[in-house]
Amino acid sequence: MDDTSLVEIRGLNVDFATDNGTVHALRDVSLSIGRHSVIGLVGESGSGKSTLALALLGLLPDNTQRISGEIAFGGKNLLALDPGELRRLRGTRIAMIFQDPMTALNPVFTLGTQLVDAQRSRHPELGRRELLARAARMLARVGISDPEKRLWAYPHQFSGGMRQRVMIAMALLCEPDILIADEPTTALDVTIEAQIVRLLKELHAEFHGSIVFVSHSLGLISEICDEVAVMYAGKIVESGPVGSLFSRPSHPYTQALLACEIDPADAPGERLVTIPGGLPDLVNVPSGCIFADRCPSRFAKCGEEPPPRPVAPGHAAACWLVP
Numbered sequence: 001m002d003d004t005s006l007v008e009i010r011g012l013n014v015d016f017a018t019d020n021g022t023v024h025a026l027r028d029v030s031l032s033i034g035r036h037s038v039i040g041l042v043g044e045s046g047s048g049k050s051t052l053a054l055a056l057l058g059l060l061p062d063n064t065q066r067i068s069g070e071i072a073f074g075g076k077n078l079l080a081l082d083p084g085e086l087r088r089l090r091g092t093r094i095a096m097i098f099q100d101p102m103t104a105l106n107p108v109f110t111l112g113t114q115l116v117d118a119q120r121s122r123h124p125e126l127g128r129r130e131l132l133a134r135a136a137r138m139l140a141r142v143g144i145s146d147p148e149k150r151l152w153a154y155p156h157q158f159s160g161g162m163r164q165r166v167m168i169a170m171a172l173l174c175e176p177d178i179l180i181a182d183e184p185t186t187a188l189d190v191t192i193e194a195q196i197v198r199l200l201k202e203l204h205a206e207f208h209g210s211i212v213f214v215s216h217s218l219g220l221i222s223e224i225c226d227e228v229a230v231m232y233a234g235k236i237v238e239s240g241p242v243g244s245l246f247s248r249p250s251h252p253y254t255q256a257l258l259a260c261e262i263d264p265a266d267a268p269g270e271r272l273v274t275i276p277g278g279l280p281d282l283v284n285v286p287s288g289c290i291f292a293d294r295c296p297s298r299f300a301k302c303g304e305e306p307p308p309r310p311v312a313p314g315h316a317a318a319c320w321l322v323p
C-alpha cells in the first residue's frame, strides 16, 4: 500500500444466498482509494456498485453467504472487525449518503435530535447545546436557510433535494475519512442534481476526507471525481484517473457507456444508445471475459479471462485488446 492510499481493497469476493442459488455479486475486486480523493464507481444497475459500497461500510445484507479478500483501512482489515468496532467506525470515520434520504432519516424525530445523535460518537466531549450549534452551522454550510429554526423541523417538511442536503450535513458532522455517496442524486431532478453535485465538490475542497461517489452517469462522475472505477457484472473492468479514462476509454464496456451518454442537445434527433444485451447470470458466472457476450469486438482470446492491462500510468483495463 503506498502512503497516498487511504483504503486498499484486495481480491474482494461477495456472495449472496438466494432461492435460485449463490449470486457471485463481486468477484476479485481490487481498488485503491487515495487520500483526499474523489473516486467514482460507475456501471449499469446490477453491476455491484452498492455491494462494494456496503462492504466498505460493513453493512452487507443478512443473506451474505461469503466474503473473502481484504479491505485495508488504517492498518486494519475491515472484513475482520467485529460488529461493535464497525459500528464505531461508521459513526466516526466512514459515513454514507443513501439514494433515498428517508431510509436514513427517522420521520418521528426532529432534525436537531438526529443531527445531534449523529455526532455523539465523534464528539463525546460536547454537550447537546454545542452539538446543536455545530448542526446549525453545518446546515447553513449545505445551503439550508434559517438553520436554527430548521433544527426543530421534521424530515417530511423538507423537499427531496433539501433532505439530501441534510444527509450530507449529517455525514460531514462526523468528519469522516471516507464519505460514501451511493447514487445520492438519482431521485432528484437534473437542476437539483447539479446543485448537489456542485455542493459535494465544494465541500470536498474544505474537508479532509475522501469521497466514494457511486453513479450510473459518467457525466456526473467526470464533474466531481479524480479517479473512476468502471464496474460490470461484479468486476472492475477499467479504472484510472478521470482525464486518462475519458480521453482513452479502453474497455469496450466503458466505450459503450460513453456512447450511451451522448448529450441529446449535442446530437439532436439522435436516439439515445443503449448497450444491446443484458447482464450475465451471476449464479452461473460464464468463464472468460465477463463482457464477451455483449462485446462488439470479441475474438477467440476472450474465452480466457483478461487481467487488468496497463493503458497509462494508474490506468488499466481488463481487455485483451489493450496492447
Ligand SMILES: Nc1ncnc2c1ncn2[C@@H]1O[C@H](COP(=O)(O)OP(=O)(O)O)[C@@H](O)[C@H]1O
Residues within 6 Å of the ligand: 016, 017, 018, 023, 025, 043, 044, 045, 046, 047, 048, 049, 050, 051, 052, 061, 063, 282
Ligand atoms: N441481498 C442480495 N441478495 C441477493 N442478490 C443481491 C443482493 N444485493 C444485491 N444482489 C445482486 O448483486 C448484484 C449487484 O447488485 P448491486 O450491488 O445492488 O448493484 P448496483 O448497485 O451496481 O446496481 C445484482 O445482481 C443484484 O441483484
Ligand SMILES: [Mg+2]
Residues within 6 Å of the ligand: 049, 050, 051, 182
Ligand atoms: Mg446500487
